Amino acid sequence: MTVAIIVFVLALALIATERVHRTTVAMAGAALVVLFVGGGFDQEAAIEAVDFNTIGLLAGMMILVVVTQPTGIYDWLAIKAGQLSRGNPFWVVVSLAAVTAVLSAFLDNLTTILLVVPVTFLLADALDVDPIPLVIIEVIASNIGGTATLIGDPPNIIIAGRTGLGFNDFIVNLAPVVIVCLLVVIPLLYWVARHQLKIPAENREHVMSLDAAAAIEDHAELRRTIPVLLLTILFFFVHQPLGVEPATVALTGAAVALLLTGSPVENVLSRIEWPTLFFFVGLFVLVGALEETGAIGKAADALQDLTAGDRSAELLGIVWTAALGSAVVDNIPFTTAMLPVVEQLNAGRGEIGDDAYWWALSLGACFGGNATVIAAAANVAALGLADRAGTPITFMRFLRIGVPVTLITLVIATAYVAVRYIALG
Numbered sequence: 051m052t053v054a055i056i057v058f059v060l061a062l063a064l065i066a067t068e069r070v071h072r073t074t075v076a077m078a079g080a081a082l083v084v085l086f087v088g089g090g091f092d093q094e095a096a097i098e099a100v101d102f103n104t105i106g107l108l109a110g111m112m113i114l115v116v117v118t119q120p121t122g123i124y125d126w127l128a129i130k131a132g133q134l135s136r137g138n139p140f141w142v143v144v145s146l147a148a149v150t151a152v153l154s155a156f157l158d159n160l161t162t163i164l165l166v167v168p169v170t171f172l173l174a175d176a177l178d179v180d181p182i183p184l185v186i187i188e189v190i191a192s193n194i195g196g197t198a199t200l201i202g203d204p205p206n207i208i209i210a211g212r213t214g215l216g217f218n219d220f221i222v223n224l225a226p227v228v229i230v231c232l233l234v235v236i237p238l239l240y241w242v243a244r245h246q247l248k249i250p251a252e253n254r255e256h257v258m259s260l261d262a263a264a265a266i267e268d269h270a271e272l273r274r275t276i277p278v279l280l281l282t283i284l285f286f287f288v289h290q291p292l293g294v295e296p297a298t299v300a301l302t303g304a305a306v307a308l309l310l311t312g313s314p315v316e317n318v319l320s321r322i323e324w325p326t327l328f329f330f331v332g333l334f335v336l337v338g339a340l341e342e343t344g345a346i347g348k349a350a351d352a353l354q355d356l357t358a359g360d361r362s363a364e365l366l367g368i369v370w371t372a373a374l375g376s377a378v379v380d381n382i383p384f385t386t387a388m389l390p391v392v393e394q395l396n397a398g399r400g401e402i403g404d405d406a407y408w409w410a411l412s413l414g415a416c417f418g419g420n421a422t423v424i425a426a427a428a429n430v431a432a433l434g435l436a437d438r439a440g441t442p443i444t445f446m447r448f449l450r451i452g453v454p455v456t457l458i459t460l461v462i463a464t465a466y467v468a469v470r471y472i473a474l475g
Contacts, residue, residue, distance in 0.1 A: 053082075054083055057079050060079070065383060073332065076331075078332075080331070083335060084335065087342075091342045099334050100338075101208070101212065103296065104208055104330060107296050109304070113322060114278070116322060119165065120271060122267040123272060124165040129262040138249075138254075139244065139249055143239065146170065146188060146191075147239070148191075150163075151192065154203070156199065159203050160428045163192055167188065170188060171441075180441075187243065190239065194232055199221055200220040203415075203426075205416050208386055216289060219405070224413070227463055230462055230466075234462065239455070274310040275310060278310065279307070336386075346390040350395055365467055366464060368395075369411075369464060372384065377419075396408075406467070413460075420455050422452055422453075429448070
């Protein structure tokens with residue numbers, strides 16, 4: 051247990067500092083626990099600890115996005131968002147945030163940021179405004195919007211892989227609070243950034259003159275692949291009645307897209323985020339070692355003692371603990387570590403269990419991902435894109451916006467959990 055805890059804590063510390071790539075840290079940590087933990091945690095146990103449903107879901111969606119990106123459809127959406135706003139700063143913020151939130155819910159927030167941020171820099175250049183406020187707003191909208199669905203944010207994918215909760219379960223339980231948070235947060239973000247988003251009339255005219263249709267680079271590829279993406283998303287809504295796992299839906303869609311695309315398979319597979327997939331593999335092994343050695347059980351017992359087994363205190367404690375941990379570490383490893391803790395707490399709620407515990411974990415982890423620039427993968431991706439564009443986002447600049455937004459959304463989430471899952475039971 052001591053070895054498992056030390057390796058895990060050191061891995062989290064290294065991930066937080068960003069001095070070593072987090073995939074390298076996770077894989078090295080996984081190797082260490084397999085070699086030195088002992089007590090039955092060998093290579094076979096490590097393989098069993100990996101949630102291949104999560105890995106398959108991520109890989110399938112990555113392939114679908116890689117196949118559809120060259121069509122130019124995502125650039126078209128961003129330009130249309132700017133034109134629908136007619137260059138009005140408030141509506142520019144609303145349209146970009148709305149597009150980002152919706153794409154995040156149905157693609158995933160990391161992929162969405164990689165798609166929309168480069169176009170946002172082009173749009174900001176056309177409007178002659180500072181792109182960083184728009185990018186930060188998009189990051190925040192992506193983390194909130196991604197909370198609404200099973201595939202929208204990595205913590206939800208991890209939770210679904212552990213619990214078997216379906217796509218519709220996530221939408222029914224999380225989409226209402228996500229919509230409220232977006233309606234509250236987006237106007238506040240505009241108000242904070244309003245002085246940096248003053249757009250001259252001639253620049254508004256320039257944006258309106260852009261030809262969105264020209265962004266579609268390959269009409270034949272668009273006709274072949276976009277229907278596959280849309281059908282895959284539709285199948286997520288009915289996967290439970292059909293008895294099909296989310297990973298099977300995503301991988302089937304990916305396989306069909308690979309069959310239909312005009313791009314060579316090698317080119318598509320070379321553009322997948324393999325570091326992210328192996329990061330997940332390493333994390334699952336690290337947490338598996340903690341679970342196998344009993345460390346997770348002791349953490350769950352401590353939380354139960356702290357809350358005296360009170361359901362209300364446990365639910366609200368999970369929300370805020372997950373948010374704080376995600377803000378400091380990164381919501382992916384922290385959610386992975388929290389899974390068995392929440393599972394043990396939930397075990398005392400009868401054979402069926404209490405799904406409210408999982409919604410509390412999701413809300414805390416996903417909303418906590420907005421607190422700092424290292425709290426979520428989408429944030430780190432935006433940071434890298436901004437650096438490459440020559441307009442870096444500093445830690446403190448993001449923090450000044452991220453922390454207040456996180457607190458506001460957590461207050462809303464707390465009220466939501468208190469009313470829906472505690473008061474109404």
